[in-house]
Amino acid sequence: MSALLEIRQVSKDFSGLQVLTDVNLAVEEGERHAVIGPNGAGKSTLFNVITGKYRVSEGEIVFKGTDITNWPPHRVSRMGLARSFQVTNIFPNMTVYENIRNVVVSKKGRRLNLIAPLAGMEDVDRETRELISSIGLEASVDTPAGELAYGHQRALEIGLAMAMDPDLILLDEPTAGMTSEETRDAVKLIERVTAGKTLVIIEHDMDVVFSIADRISVLYYGKILETGTPEEIRESREVKKAYLGSKK
Numbered sequence: 001m002s003a004l005l006e007i008r009q010v011s012k013d014f015s016g017l018q019v020l021t022d023v024n025l026a027v028e029e030g031e032r033h034a035v036i037g038p039n040g041a042g043k044s045t046l047f048n049v050i051t052g053k054y055r056v057s058e059g060e061i062v063f064k065g066t067d068i069t070n071w072p073p074h075r076v077s078r079m080g081l082a083r084s085f086q087v088t089n090i091f092p093n094m095t096v097y098e099n100i101r102n103v104v105v106s107k108k109g110r111r112l113n114l115i116a117p118l119a120g121m122e123d124v125d126r127e128t129r130e131l132i133s134s135i136g137l138e139a140s141v142d143t144p145a146g147e148l149a150y151g152h153q154r155a156l157e158i159g160l161a162m163a164m165d166p167d168l169i170l171l172d173e174p175t176a177g178m179t180s181e182e183t184r185d186a187v188k189l190i191e192r193v194t195a196g197k198t199l200v201i202i203e204h205d206m207d208v209v210f211s212i213a214d215r216i217s218v219l220y221y222g223k224i225l226e227t228g229t230p231e232e233i234r235e236s237r238e239v240k241k242a243y244l245g246s247k248k
């Protein structure tokens with residue numbers, strides 16, 4: 001059985017600056033996979049080549065058995081691969097409801113226009129409200145997204161990604177900039193909304209990583225140092241030496 005996502009021998013350089021080198025990574029269906037590594041290791045670049053934002057220099061990316069290497073982002077996303085958007089991709093003047101509804105509508109897309117548009121709108125409304133309650137923003141349905149507290153904006157980003165009903169979701173530092181209380185809530189939210197989904201999460205907070213991940217890959221200067229269970233990574237001499245130990 002092949003993995004849901006396979007990254008094979010992927011390298012990426014930006015005009016000579018080698019950022020990823022021969023990266024191999026397999027993400028199994030249903031797995032929660034964390035990618036850790038110091039700043040500048042190439043973690044976000046890895047997401048950017050998976051989602052088609054950047055082209056790979058070498059190697060292949062296979063998703064659901066299809067080679068999606070260098071596909072444009074909209075095609076990758078339509079295949080069922082979503083990533084959390086940055087705060088700037090939220091429409092700040094639109095309410096929480098409108099932001100989520102946009103994605104729900106665009107996902108249903110054509111079907112809505114062609115068949116029973118009114119019945120379709122009821123579905124859209126129900127789905128939108130379910131998503132909003134899953135991210136804990138019921139009380140803010142009619143709040144313009146730009147007025148939400150920071151932690152709630154990040155929750156909305158996750159909601160927007162989930163609204164695509166993806167088979168694989170990529171989260172890039174979803175707890176960045178949060179207080180420890182917001183982080184705790186965010187972890188609960190991530191676990192709740194991604195239950196049964198396949199998740200790859202880039203995360204700097206080791207408590208979050210060790211509580212969420214089934215497996216962890218350590219990226220260090222563009223190379224995968226090791227992939228293993230949280231226990232294996234915690235005990236890895238090489239990882240400790242290169243990364244965990246050097247944080248102190």
Ligand SMILES: Nc1ncnc2c1ncn2[C@@H]1O[C@H](COP(=O)(O)OP(=O)(O)O)[C@@H](O)[C@H]1O
Nearest residue numbers: 014017019037038039040041042043044045046
């Ligand atoms: N579009 C780009 N053009 C040139 N260099 C880039 C670009 N994106 C990222 N880099 C470089 O790639 C390296 C890895 O960056 P990044 O993937 O953002 O690391 P991380 O997310 O692990 O902190 C950094 O040296 C960064 O400056």
Ligand SMILES: [Mg+2]
Nearest residue numbers: 043044045172
């Ligand atoms: Mg990054």
